[in-house]
Amino acid sequence: MSEDAADQLFLGRQPILDREQRLVAYELLFRNGTRNAAEVTDDVQATATVIANAFSELGVEAALGTCRGFINVDEQFLFSDMLELLPRHCVVLEILETVPPSPAVVERCKALKAAGFTLALDDVIQLQPEFVELLTLVEIVKVDIQPLSRVQLMQLVIKLKPLGKQLLAEKVDSREQMELCLKLGFSLFQGYYFAKPTIIAGRKLDHSQVSLMKLMGLLLGDADTGELEEALKPEPGLTVNLLRMTNSVGSGTTETITSLRHAITVLGRRQLQRWLQLLVFASGKQPGTSNPLLLIAATRGRLMELLAEEMRAGDAPFADKAFMTGIMSLMPALIGLPISELIASLGLNPELREALCAGSGPLGDLLRLAESSEGGNLEQLAENLGRLPGLTPKALNRAQTSALHWANCIGQDK
Structure with missing residues (x-):
């Protein structure tokens, strides 16, 4: 595959969560440019090289952190020796x-399993004899719940449970389905x-969130x-956290902070604003749980x-x-209020306000690009x-892996 073709790698990603709604994995979606890999002259080599490059050149392995990456494998790629280049x-x-x-x-799946790979079976909607x-070899069964009625889903699960496999529900689009x-x-x-939770109408900001939004408005x-x-x-909790963060090694300063005013000056307005934005999301977490929206929002930003x-x-x-x-x-999803209501009192400039409310301008275009990278529709991503x-697929992928790594570091710090 040519260097130009390698540059046309598109990396899509979709979050995978556990029962406590903690982010544990991403499904990574690879294609050669805007085309499906099957249209490439040498399909197997192209797909394998693209994925291998993603882990070596783009640093996806490091960006995943403690999360795992699910990778789609078709029949041709299943038999490629280059598959074994992946970090199992x-x-x-x-x-x-x-x-x-x-x-x-x-037989090929038996060999891959023996070599230390974890296998999953995709889009299961019925248990065919x-x-x-093959089901005995995989560890994870992905069930496509969309075409199944409630009864059909229950019947399928009853048949799958005796196999002792980990069940993954895909295409979960509503709270009821969850x-x-x-x-x-x-x-x-x-x-x-x-990734796109439904808005819970009428939910009010609690005291902590109100304080955070007020501080953001001042900034x-x-x-x-x-x-x-x-x-x-008046916010001792915020004050203590601010002083602790500013005094930490991660803040990039060796100064000992002695006052609140000093902390604000040392930290800087830009970092203070980001800290407050992330705290808004963190404040929406339930005790003892991790809100996946925090990592998704941090990665997107x-x-x-x-x-x-x-x-x-x-x-x-x-x-x-x-x-x-x-x-x-992503604030509407966390707080449960329309974006127009959330930003009404923040005094945002027109460019930012129009991007959030109407998706217009360069910021709106960037937002759509970020959303499509999370959605898994690679044709929409290319569009x-x-x-x-000025933005190339290679630049996008490099930014994605860097953003994932950055967001995972935030998650580990918390």
């Missing part, structure tokens, strides 16, 4: 539903319900340090910031707006990338 400790080979359970396929032997799958014993979940209004200090003083820097090198204000657009775009002159 952090990937799950997801055997597509189009792969026939032939004796050769079964010819797949029984609750049903929990009751049926699914342990992993994937779908738009997590956006360019309030002086004294005003910020006065707003923080950082991705948009990196892409903005790529588009307009040296334009720090534009990059800051891109980061904030990404973070705030949205085409609206942003």
